[in-house]
Amino acid sequence: MTSAAWPVRRVGIVGAGTMGAGIATSCATAGLAVTLVDARAEALTAGLARVATQVESAVRKGRLTAGEAGAARSRIAGTASLADLAAADLVIEAAFENLAVKQGIFGELGRICRAGTVLATNTSTLNVDAIASASGRAADVVGMHFFSPAHVIRLVEIVRGRASSAGAIATACATAERLGKAAVVVGNCFGFVGNRMLYAYGREKEFMLLEGATPEQIDRALESFGMAMGPNAVGDLAGLDVGASARREWRDRPDDPRFYRASDLLAGLGRYGQKTGRGFYRYDAAGGARVADPEVAELLRSEAARLGVAARAVSDAEIIARCMAALVNEGARVLGEGIAASPADVDTIWCNGYGFPKARGGPLRYADARGLAGVLEDVERFGREFGARYWTPAPLLVELAQLPGGFYDWQARRGGP
Numbered sequence: 001m002t003s004a005a006w007p008v009r010r011v012g013i014v015g016a017g018t019m020g021a022g023i024a025t026s027c028a029t030a031g032l033a034v035t036l037v038d039a040r041a042e043a044l045t046a047g048l049a050r051v052a053t054q055v056e057s058a059v060r061k062g063r064l065t066a067g068e069a070g071a072a073r074s075r076i077a078g079t080a081s082l083a084d085l086a087a088a089d090l091v092i093e094a095a096f097e098n099l100a101v102k103q104g105i106f107g108e109l110g111r112i113c114r115a116g117t118v119l120a121t122n123t124s125t126l127n128v129d130a131i132a133s134a135s136g137r138a139a140d141v142v143g144m145h146f147f148s149p150a151h152v153i154r155l156v157e158i159v160r161g162r163a164s165s166a167g168a169i170a171t172a173c174a175t176a177e178r179l180g181k182a183a184v185v186v187g188n189c190f191g192f193v194g195n196r197m198l199y200a201y202g203r204e205k206e207f208m209l210l211e212g213a214t215p216e217q218i219d220r221a222l223e224s225f226g227m228a229m230g231p232n233a234v235g236d237l238a239g240l241d242v243g244a245s246a247r248r249e250w251r252d253r254p255d256d257p258r259f260y261r262a263s264d265l266l267a268g269l270g271r272y273g274q275k276t277g278r279g280f281y282r283y284d285a286a287g288g289a290r291v292a293d294p295e296v297a298e299l300l301r302s303e304a305a306r307l308g309v310a311a312r313a314v315s316d317a318e319i320i321a322r323c324m325a326a327l328v329n330e331g332a333r334v335l336g337e338g339i340a341a342s343p344a345d346v347d348t349i350w351c352n353g354y355g356f357p358k359a360r361g362g363p364l365r366y367a368d369a370r371g372l373a374g375v376l377e378d379v380e381r382f383g384r385e386f387g388a389r390y391w392t393p394a395p396l397l398v399e400l401a402q403l404p405g406g407f408y409d410w411q412a413r414r415g416g417p
Contacts, residue, residue: 003165003166003167003169003170004167004170005167005170005171005173005174005175006089006116006118006167006170006171007089008032008089008090008118008171008174008175008178009032009033009089010032010033010034010035010087010088010089010090011027011032011033011034011035011088011089011090011091011092011175012034012035012037012084012085012088012090012091012092013027013034013035013036013037013091013092013094014037014038014082014085014091014092014093014094014095014105014109015037015038015093015094015095015096015122016036016037016038016043016044016046016047016048016050016078017038017043017047017094018050018148018149019094019122019146019148019150020036020038020047020094020095021036021047021048021050021051021054022050022054022146022148022149022150022151022152023092023094023122023146023150023151024036024047024051024076025051025054025055025072025150025151026146026150026151026179026180026181027075027179028051028055028072028073028075028076029055029058029064029068029072029151030178030179030180031075031178032075032178033075034075034076034077035076035077035078035079035084035085035088036048036051036076036077036078036079037078037079037080037081037082037084037085038078038080039080039081040080041080044078044079044080045078047078048076048078051073051076052073054149054151055069055072055073056069058151082105082108082109082112083112085109085112085113086112086113086114087114088113088117089116089117089118090117090118090120090171090172090175091109091113091117091118091119091120092120092121092122092144093105093106093109093119093120093121093122094122094146096245097123097124097125097126097242097245097246097249098245098249099126099127099130099131099249102121102123102126102131102134103130103131103133103134104134106119106121106131106132106134106135106141107134107135107136109135110134110135110136110137111136116140117140118140118141118142118168118171118172119132119135119137119140119141119142120141120142120143120144120172121141121142121143121144121159122143122144122145122146123143123145124145124191124192124195124246125190125191125192125195125246125249125250126190126249127188127190128141128142128143128159128161128164128188129161129162129163129188132161132162132163132164138161138162138163138164139163139164139165139168140165140168141161141163141164141168142158142159142160142161142164142168142169142172143157143158143159143160143161143188143192144156144157144158144159144172144175144176145157145158145159145192145194146181147194147353148238153352153353154180154181154182154352154353155181155182155184155194155348155349155352155353156172156176156179156181156182156183156184157184157186157192157193157194157349157353158172158173158176158183158184158185158186159185159186159187159188159192160185160186160187160188161188162188169185173185182348182352184345184348184349185341185345186339186340186341186345186349187337187338187339187340188339189334189337189339190250190252192339193334193339193340193345193346193349194349194350194353194354196330196334196339197327197330197331197334197346197350197363198354199330200326200327200329200330200390201231201323201326201327201330202231202235202260203259203260203326203390204322204323204326205218205222205231205232205319205323206258206259206260206261206262206263207258207386208314208318208319208322209232209262209300210258210261210262210300210303210304210307210309211304211309211310211311211312211314212304212311212312212313212314213314213319214292214296214297215230215232215280215281215292215296216232216281216292217314217316217319218230218231218232218319219231219232219233220316221316221319221320222319222320222323224316224320225320225324225357226356226357226359226360227355227356227357228355228357229355231323232279232280232281233280233281233290234355235263235273235279235280236273236274236279236280236281236283236290237273237274238273239272239273239274239275240263240266240267240271240272240273240279240280241267241272243260243263243267244263244264244267244268247260247264254389254390256389257307258307258309261303261307262280262300262303265299265300265303266279266280266296266299269299271296274286274287278293280293280296281293281296321378322382324363324366324378325375325378325379325382326390327350327363328363328364328366328367328375328397329375329379329391329393329394329397330394331343331346331363331364331367332364332394332396332397332400332407333394333395333396334346335364335396335407336394336395336396341416342411342416342417343362343364343365343368343407343408343410343411344362344408344411344417346362346363346364347361347362347363347364347365348362350362350363364406364407364408365407365408367406367407368405368406368407368408368409371406372397372400372401372406372407373401373402375397375401376393376397376398376401379391379393379397380393396410
């Protein structure tokens with residue numbers, strides 16, 4: 001799909017929370033005029049203050065001059081009314097991760113915004129087509145999935161809806177690139193590429209928490225592999241309540257009481273992570289270091305017993321092997337289904353958005369270096385140990401494990417980049 005991008009000078013952002021403010025900062029510092037919308041006065045005030053703090057932080061770190069910071073601040077206006085987006089060239093919705101909420105917003109945007117305005121949803125998991133249909137102009141709708149903190153993380157997944165026009169996709173890509181982001185076009189499914197793979201990776205760490213591994217052991221093992229942060233620390237940073245909310249919207253999630261039970265349990269107890277000072281870890285000061293919390297270990301032991309999960313020793317080697325095998329197997333699945341266009345796209349997403357070690361090249365480059373036969377052997381072994389429900393090998397992994405080379409050689413044979 002190729003087309004010229006439409007010019008973007010004015011951007012509207014709906015939702016002044018952490019994500020919306022980060023996107024606003026990115027746009028304003030890239031020279032775009034920004035209208036930040038939130039119907040809640042206190043949220044809008046907090047969002048504008050958050051933008052100012054982020055801009056000042058960029059000055060302290062030498063990323064912006066004082067003059068550039070002043071110019072960026074002057075480009076941002078706040079409002080409570082979606083009607084003030086009538087002249088926007090691009091609107092990015094960053095509201096609460098709830099399908100009905102987003103559909104309501106897009107229904108209004110479809111009426112308010114002029115023809116040719118690209119309407120983008122920042123949803124991290126929801127069906128872009130279901131959101132687009134509410135707008136009455138689905139050709140103008142795409143996903144622009146930013147990663148938090150949005151003014152720092154270099155990745156944006158551009159989600160192609162069933163009706164998304166070539167011009168809308170090109171415009172979203174060009175805008176992301178203007179913001180200094182790596183823009184990767186992906187297909188529409190639950191979680192797209194990055195979060196769909198993340199759920200496979202995180203699924204295994206959640207099961208191992210019930211089986212007897214501690215949050216700190218899992219994080220230590222995966223950080224020793226090279227991950228920028230372990231998955232439990234990441235959950236605390238992002239907010240365990242955010243993930244729990246997204247899973248409540250997931251209509252066909254696995255009907256398994258163990259599935260993400262550790263995270264959901266803690267979120268249900270108000271242990272949301274860093275923002276509440278308690279999550280998988282304890283945080284004794286704002287922005288402070290994570291501290292192992294014996295109360296979490298006791299909560300997990302009690303919940304595992306309630307669910308009938310037998311306690312056992314889990315080695316660091318098993319933690320790495322299970323998480324990586326699940327990650328690569330799901331990567332092979334999204335690649336084989338065409339949700340990702342190439343192994344390089346998968347690896348770009350994971351190296352730039354999820355902290356996968358760049359020295360290993362990304363999960364599929366890592367799998368190629370290891371040898372796909374070995375990866376398949378792990379998937380099949382875990383299937384024998386834990387059942388086929390989550391460990392059915394991806395058809396593409398089975399196919400390529402019998403051939404020389406790996407994912408990248410397969411892509412080259414198909415004539416891809």
